Amino acid sequence: MISIFEIFKIGVGPSSSHTVGPMKAAYEFIKSIEDNGFKNSYDKIEVNLYGSLGFTGLGHMSDKAVVLGLSGFHPETIDMNNSSKTLKNCLDSNTLIILDKKINFNIKKNIIFNKKFSTVSSHSNTMKFSLFKNRKKILEEIYFSIGGGFIIGQSKTKKLKKDIIFPYPFDSASKLLEQCKKSKLNIWQLVLKNEALSMDRNMVHKKIEDIWNTMNDCIERGISTKGYLSGELKVKRRARRLYMSLKKKEVPEPLDSIEWVNIFAMAVNEENASGGKVVTAPTNGAAGIIPAVCKYYMMFIPNSNKEGLYRFFLTAGAIGILYKLNASISGADVGCQGEVGVACSMAAAGLVAALNGKNREIENAAEIGMEHNLGLTCDPVMGLVQIPCIERNAMGAVKAINAAKIAMRGKGDHKVSLDQVIETMKQTGKDMQTIYKETSEGGLAVNVVEC
Numbered sequence: 471m472i473s474i475f476e477i478f479k480i481g482v483g484p485s486s487s488h489t490v491g492p493m494k495a496a497y498e499f500i501k502s503i504e505d506n507g508f509k510n511s512y513d514k515i516e517v518n519l520y521g522s523l524g525f526t527g528l529g530h531m532s533d534k535a536v537v538l539g540l541s542g543f544h545p546e547t548i549d550m551n552n553s554s555k556t557l558k559n560c561l562d563s564n565t566l567i568i569l570d571k572k573i574n575f576n577i578k579k580n581i582i583f584n585k586k587f588s589t590v591s592s593h594s595n596t597m598k599f600s601l602f603k604n605r606k607k608i609l610e611e612i613y614f615s616i617g618g619g620f621i622i623g624q625s626k627t628k629k630l631k632k633d634i635i636f637p638y639p640f641d642s643a644s645k646l647l648e649q650c651k652k653s654k655l656n657i658w659q660l661v662l663k664n665e666a667l668s669m670d671r672n673m674v675h676k677k678i679e680d681i682w683n684t685m686n687d688c689i690e691r692g693i694s695t696k697g698y699l700s701g702e703l704k705v706k707r708r709a710r711r712l713y714m715s716l717k718k719k720e721v722p723e724p725l726d727s728i729e730w731v732n733i734f735a736m737a738v739n740e741e742n743a744s745g746g747k748v749v750t751a752p753t754n755g756a757a758g759i760i761p762a763v764c765k766y767y768m769m770f771i772p773n774s775n776k777e778g779l780y781r782f783f784l785t786a787g788a789i790g791i792l793y794k795l796n797a798s799i800s801g802a803d804v805g806c807q808g809e810v811g812v813a814c815s816m817a818a819a820g821l822v823a824a825l826n827g828k829n830r831e832i833e834n835a836a837e838i839g840m841e842h843n844l845g846l847t848c849d850p851v852m853g854l855v856q857i858p859c860i861e862r863n864a865m866g867a868v869k870a871i872n873a874a875k876i877a878m879r880g881k882g883d884h885k886v887s888l889d890q891v892i893e894t895m896k897q898t899g900k901d902m903q904t905i906y907k908e909t910s911e912g913g914l915a916v917n918v919v920e921c
C-alpha cells in the first residue's frame with residue numbers, strides 16, 4: 471500500500487517521469503556517493519539516460535533535472551530562484567558543486583541520451599549513474615523512473631521507500647468497497663483512517679490544503695502569464711487570453727462553466743510546460759485535470775467547502791493508488807491512458823465524493839473516467855509536454871465532470887467494474903506499440919512537422 475501523498479506530490483514541470491524522476495535519482499546518487507565513502511575521491515560523473523528518456527529527455531528537461539539533483543535539489547523542496555542560478559552556473563562554467571566539491575561537468579558530454587534501451591534492463595526509463603576516479607569506474611547505480619515521479623533502484627531489495635501497513639489495506643476496487651461495507655465507512659473516511667496512521671488527522675487535512683493551495687496558485691500564475699512556452703515549438707500561451715475573453719463576456723451561456731474548466735486545466739499545464747511548480751496528480755503531464763475539476767467544484771457548486779475538498783482528495787488519491795498498484799501511471803509504460811486517463815478517473819471519483827456521492831457512484835465514476843480514455847496514446851510533438859498534452863488536460867477535466875454526472879444519475883448497477891477497466895487499461899498498454907509510449911516516434915509527433 472502507498473499513501474495518497476505519494477500520488478499527489480509538489481514538484482516541478484514538465485514531466486514526472488522525465489523531470490521529477492531523474493532529479494530524484496540524481497539526488498539519491500549523491501547520497502550513495504556519500505554512503506560509499508567516495509565524497510572526496512572521484513573526478514568524474516557520467517549519466518546515461520535510456521529508452522523513452524533517451525528519445526524525449528531533452529524536451530522534458532531531464533538533463534537539467536539531473537544537474538539540479540546532483541547539486542542537492544529535490545523536487546519537493548526546490549527553490550526555483552536558487553535552482554535557476556545553479557543551472558546557469560553549470561551551463562556557463564561547465565562545472566558543478568557536488569557535496570561541497572567542485573568538479574568539471576559538461577551537461578552535453580556528461581549526460582548521454584541513448585536512443586535505445588539499456589542492456590541493463592528493458593525498462594523504458596532507465597538511468598545509469600557512474601562515478602570515476604582516474605578513468606576507473608568506482609561506483610555505478612541504476613534507477614528506473616516508473617511514472618508519477620516514483621523511482622526504484624535496480625535491486626528490488628533496495629527500495630527507496632519503506633512500506634506502510636494501513637489498518638484498512640486494499641489492492642483492488644472490490645476490496646476497497648468490501649472494506650467500506652464491513653466498516654460502514656465512506657471511501658474518504660476509510661482513506662483518512664489509513665493516512666492518520668502515520669500522522670495526525672489535522673496534519674492530513676493540512677497536507678491536502680497545501681496541495682490544493684499549490685494547485686490554485688498554479689492556476690493563478692497560468693492565467694496571469696503571457697508569452698510563449700519554453701522549447702522550439704514556440705507555442706503561445708492561451709490560458710490568459712481565454713480568461714480575459716471569458717471575463718469580458720456580457721451575456722452568459724449555459725456551457726460557460728466548461729470554458730472555465732478548460733482555462734483552469736490549460737493554465738496549469740502551461741505552467742508545467744514552462745518548468746513551473748505544480749502538483750504531480752498523478753503525473754505532471756496530466757497535472758491540470760484534478761486542479762480544474764476541484765476549482766469547478768469550488769466555483770460552481772453551491773455550498774462547496776473545505777470538507778468537500780478533503781473528501782475530493784482522499785477519494786481521488788485512493789483511485790490513483792489502485793492504478794499505481796494494478797496497472798501503471800506512466801505514459802512511457804502504457805501511453806497517455808495511464809496519465810490523462812488516470813487523472814480523469816481520479817477526478818471523476820473525487821468530484822462524486824465532494825458532492826457527497828455514495829461509494830458505488832464513486833467506483834462507477836472512476837470506471838467511466840477511464841473507460842473512455844482506453845487506448846489513448848502518448849505522442850508529444852518534439853518531446854515537449856505541450857501538444858497534445860495541454861488541450862488534452864482540458865478535455866480530460868470536462869470528461870471527468872461528465873463521468874461524475876453520469877455516475878450520480880445511475881443506479882449503481884453498471885456492467886463494467888473499476889477493477890475490470892484497470893485491467894483492460896494495463897492490457898491495452900501492453901499491446902500498444904512502443905512508438906506510442908512517450909518516444910515521440912509515432913502519432914502526432916511524426917505528423918506535425920516543424921516549419
Ligand code: SF4
Pocket residue numbers: 755756800801805806807809810847848849850855856858859862908
Ligand atoms: S501525451 Fe499524455 S502521457 Fe504523453 S507526455 Fe503528454 S500528457 Fe503525458
